[in-house]
Amino acid sequence: MSVKRIVNCPRCGTPVEWSPEARFRPFCSERCKMTDLGAWATEKFRIPEEKNDMEEVPDGDEG
Numbered sequence: 086m087s088v089k090r091i092v093n094c095p096r097c098g099t100p101v102e103w104s105p106e107a108r109f110r111p112f113c114s115e116r117c118k119m120t121d122l123g124a125w126a127t128e129k130f131r132i133p134e135e136k137n138d139m140e141e142v143p144d145g146d147e148g
């Protein structure tokens with residue numbers, strides 16, 4: 086008794102059979118995989134810039 090495991094493509098929702106033949110699982114195709122990876126990478130580059138609140142010593146050298 087073997088139960089086929091079906092997952093939904095995270096990208097487009099297409100049911101994908103979780104098998105060794107599904108090379109791009111959990112994605113339905115290479116296209117979806119690349120698209121998702123691309124989006125992920127883009128998100129990575131969009132991390133909010135964290136400003137370092139360093140105490141800046143004013144250069145008040147009046148002399």
Ligand SMILES: [Zn+2]
Nearest residue numbers: 094097113117
């Ligand atoms: Zn897909």
